[in-house]
Amino acid sequence: MKLYRMSTGSFVEEGGRFFEVEGVSWDELIATPGLLERARRAITGAPRSVHEDNALAPVVGQEVWAAGVTYYRSRSARIEESKGAGLFYDHVYQAERPELFFKANGHQVIGPGGTVRIRRDASWSVPEPEWTLVLNRAGEIVGYTIGNDMSSRDIEGENPLYLPQAKVYDGSCAIGPCVLLAEEPFSRATKIGIQIERGGAAVHTGETTLAELKREPKLLAEYLFRENSFPNGALLMTGTGIVPGDEFTLAHGDVIRIEIAGIGTLINTVG
Numbered sequence: 171m172k173l174y175r176m177s178t179g180s181f182v183e184e185g186g187r188f189f190e191v192e193g194v195s196w197d198e199l200i201a202t203p204g205l206l207e208r209a210r211r212a213i214t215g216a217p218r219s220v221h222e223d224n225a226l227a228p229v230v231g232q233e234v235w236a237a238g239v240t241y242y243r244s245r246s247a248r249i250e251e252s253k254g255a256g257l258f259y260d261h262v263y264q265a266e267r268p269e270l271f272f273k274a275n276g277h278q279v280i281g282p283g284g285t286v287r288i289r290r291d292a293s294w295s296v297p298e299p300e301w302t303l304v305l306n307r308a309g310e311i312v313g314y315t316i317g318n319d320m321s322s323r324d325i326e327g328e329n330p331l332y333l334p335q336a337k338v339y340d341g342s343c344a345i346g347p348c349v350l351l352a353e354e355p356f357s358r359a360t361k362i363g364i365q366i367e368r369g370g371a372a373v374h375t376g377e378t379t380l381a382e383l384k385r386e387p388k389l390l391a392e393y394l395f396r397e398n399s400f401p402n403g404a405l406l407m408t409g410t411g412i413v414p415g416d417e418f419t420l421a422h423g424d425v426i427r428i429e430i431a432g433i434g435t436l437i438n439t440v441g
Contacts, residue, residue, distance in 0.1 A: 171209050172434075173199075173313065173349040174225045182209045183348070187217040197231040201307040201403040206351055222434075225347045227281030228304070228315055231402035234279060234343055235394055236300070236319055238262065238269035238333075240385050240409030241378070268385055268393055271333060273319065273407065274343035285441035287341025288420050292322035295420045298410035299364045299428040301356075301380060303387055304349050306403045309395035311387060313349035314356060316428050316436040317407040320344070344426075344438045345405065356380060356387075360431050364412050367425040374418055378411035385409075 172183040173191075180191040180199055191199060191212045199205060239262045262269050280286050288295040302317035319337065326336035358381040366374040387408060394406055420426075424440040 171213070171351045171353065173205075173209060173228070173351055174220075174222060174347070175228050175230070176220055176224055176226060178220065181218065181220055182212045183222065184213045188220045189213045189215050190218050195230075197402040200232060200304065200312065201401065203306055203308055203310065205306065205312045206353065209351055222347060223283075225282055227279045227284075227345050228349045229276045229279045229345055229405060231276050232404050233272065233276070233400060233402075234274040234317070234345065234405045234407070236271055236273045236317075236337070236407035237385065237390050237409045238271065240268065240390075241382050241411035263384070268390055270390070270394055270406075271337065273338060278340065278343060280341060280344040280438060282344075282346035282436055282438070284344065284438055285341065286318060286320050286344050286426070286438045287339070287441050288320070288422070289322050289325070289339055292325055292336075293419065294324035294327075295320065295322050296414050296418065297321075297364065297366070297420065297426045297428070299362055299376075299412055299430075300407040300410050301360075301362060301383070301430055302345060303391060303406045303408060304403070305391055305394070305400070305406060307399070307401055309391050309400075311352050311391060312403075313351045314430075314433060315345055315349050315405070316347070316430050316433055317405070318344040318426060318428055318436060318438060319407050319410065341441065344436060346436050347434050350433045356432070361429075362412065363429045365427045366414075366420070367427070368421060368423070373424075374414050376412035376414070382411045383408060
C-alpha cells in the first residue's frame with residue numbers, strides 16, 4: 171500500500187484504487203503509531219476519484235534529516251572533492267556513530283514535479299538520490315519514500331564545516347511521490363536509479379542497490395531519536411550510493427528522475 175498527500179486530503183492507494191483516510195491530519199497520520207492499521211481500515215471504504223499525478227510532497231510538519239557517507243561511493247566522492255580532508259571522511263565512513271544533519275523543514279520541501287535549485291554561489295552541484303525513511307514520533311519506521319538531497323560539492327569540498335551551506339538552502343530538498351507503507355522490510359536487492367536529462371537527452375545515469383548501504387536503517391533512526399523528539403514524526407534520508415563524476419554539474423532546465431523499485435519515480439526540474 172502507498173500513502174499519498176493530496177490537496178484534498180490523505181489517500182491510500184491499493185491495486186490502482188484510492189481510498190481517503192478521513193478525519194485525521196497528515197501530521198497526526200504520520201506521527202501516531204498505528205499508521206498501517208489505519209490505512210488498512212481506509213481501504214474498506216469506497217474508492218475515490220483522485221490521480222497520483224496530483225500528489226504533493228509527503229511532508230507537512232515533519233523535519234527532514236539526512237545521513238552522510240553511508241555508501242562507499244559517497245565516501246570516495248567526499249574524498250575526491252575535499253581539499254586535504256580525505257582522512258576525515260574515511261573516519262566518518264568507518265565510525266560507529268553515523269553522520270546525521272538537518273536538511274529541511276516541511277515548508278521547504280519540494281514535491282513531485284516541482285522545481286529544485288542550485289545555489290547561485292556554487293559552481294559544482296549535483297542531485298543525490300536517497301532511500302528515505304518515514305518515522306513516527308516514537309522513532310518507528312512506518313514507511314519509505316524517495317529523497318533528492320541537492321548538494322553543492324565545491325562548497326562542501328572547500329571545508330567540511332561548510333556542509334550546512336552546501337546542503338541546506340531554498341529548493342535543496344525534494345521528496346515524493348508517496349510513502350510506501352512498511353508492511354515488511356525492504357529487500358537489500360532493491361534498486362535505486364537516477365537519470366538526468368538535458369535538452370531531452372540523458373546526460374547522466376546511475377544505479378545502485380540497498381546492498382551497498384553500510385548502515386542499518388533502524389540504527390540510523392535510533393541515532394536520530396537520541397536526545398531529540400519529533401512530535402510530528404520525521405523523515406531521514408539514508409545517504410547516496412550514486413554520485414556523478416567530477417566533470418559533471420547540474421544546469422538550469424535539467425530534469426532529474428529518481429526511481430526506487432516499489433516506491434515509484436520522483437521527477438523534478440532544476441530552476
